[in-house]
Amino acid sequence: SAVISQKPSRDICQRGTSLTIQCQVDSQVTMMFWYRQQPGQSLTLIATANQGSEATYESGFVIDKFPISRPNLTFSTLTVSNMSPEDSSIYLCSVAYPGNRYEQYFGPGTRLTVT
Amino acid sequence: AQTVTQSQPEMSVQEAETVTLSCTYDTSENNYYLFWYKQPPSRQMILVIRQEAYKQQNATENRFSVNFQKAAKSFSLKISDSQLGDTAMYFCAFMNRASGTYKYIFGTGTRLKVLA
Numbered sequence: 208s209a210v211i212s213q214k215p216s217r218d219i220c221q222r223g224t225s226l227t228i229q230c231q232v233d234s235q236v237t238m239m240f241w242y243r244q245q246p247g248q249s250l251t252l253i254a255t256a257n258q259g260s261e262a263t264y265e266s267g268f269v270i271d272k273f274p275i276s277r278p279n280l281t282f283s284t285l286t287v288s289n290m291s292p293e294d295s296s297i298y299l300c301s302v303a304y305p306g307n308r309y310e311q312y313f314g315p316g317t318r319l320t321v322t
Numbered sequence: 323a324q325t326v327t328q329s330q331p332e333m334s335v336q337e338a339e340t341v342t343l344s345c346t347y348d349t350s351e352n353n354y355y356l357f358w359y360k361q362p363p364s365r366q367m368i369l370v371i372r373q374e375a376y377k378q379q380n381a382t383e384n385r386f387s388v389n390f391q392k393a394a395k396s397f398s399l400k401i402s403d404s405q406l407g408d409t410a411m412y413f414c415a416f417m418n419r420a421s422g423t424y425k426y427i428f429g430t431g432t433r434l435k436v437l438a
Contacts, residue, residue: 238424249413250428297365303424308374309355309417311426313367 209234209302211314219320220290227286228317230300235280238303241273243296244316250299256283290321324349326416328429335404336437342389343399343432345414354418356390356397357426362410370412373397404436 210233220226230239237257242250254275256262262275277283287294297318303311325348335341347356358370373381373390381388385405389398401408414429 240426247411247431247433249430252425255424299367301367303426305424308372309424310369310372311357311359311415311417312369313359315366 208310209236209304209312211300211302211312213298213300213314213317215317216315217318217320219322222291222321224290225286225288226290226319227284228298228300228319230283230285230314232281232302236302236304237280238305239277239283240301240303240311241275241283241285242299242301244299245296253285253298287319290319292321295319295321324351324416324418324427326414326427326429328412328414328432330432331430332433332435334435334437335401337404337406339404340400340402341404341434343401343412343414343434345397345399345429347395347397347414347416347427349395349416349418351418354416356388357415357417358386358388358397358399359413359415359428360408360410361413361431362407367413371399401434406436406438408434409436410434 212231214229239256241253253268254262254264256275256277274286297316299316301313327346354375356373360370361367371383385402387400411431413431417426
């Protein structure tokens with residue numbers, strides 16, 4: 208298994224500003240994902256951030272709005288840029304291990320409120 | 323397109339009883355993985371159980387077991403001897419490695435409440 212931490216755990220931001228969310232893993236991992244989740248709803252994949260390659264974004268998500276960095280095998284950041292109230296959500300990072308039957312592990316999430 | 327359907331938005335079960343959560347999926351792939359995740363009210367998502375599609379034997383993890391019906395594309399979760407701590411959202415998820423991508427697709431979730 209993996210221990211994943213996210214910072215901040217929650218934040219309240221004004222519209223038009225940007226927030227960078229950090230994801231730290233306690234072991235080296237290639238596959239990392241960023242999701243968005245509305246409270247009580249399912250997960251929506253924002254992008255896949257594998258180390259050594261550019262992040263791959265899902266339909267409806269663009270790099271200018273959600274830039275991602277993956278400088279090494281234990282760390283990643285997701286920035287939510289030029290925020291609007293529609294960006295209020297929970298943002299989750301996760302990792303997966305191909306060598307462990309693709310089990311996916313999740314961070315505790317970052318609860319973002321945009322006012 | 324690959325989809326995962328959980329047709330039960332909410333369920334409840336008495337403590338110590340057994341409950342089954344349903345999940346169906348749609349894919350044309352033959353080699354894939356299926357998972358059940360639990361998300362308690364505290365929010366952290368936890369892996370409950372996984373199943374490789376090439377394995378016919380149903381996976382079990384203590385009180386949790388699955389009924390994997392590949393031909394029917396069905397992957398239900400059975401929770402035996404339900405405990406109050408089982409109260410959570412449960413998500414069914416599908417993953418395959420088609421075209422070298424690794425994408426996990428989640429269902430809409432089932433909110434399970436265990437009653438004392």
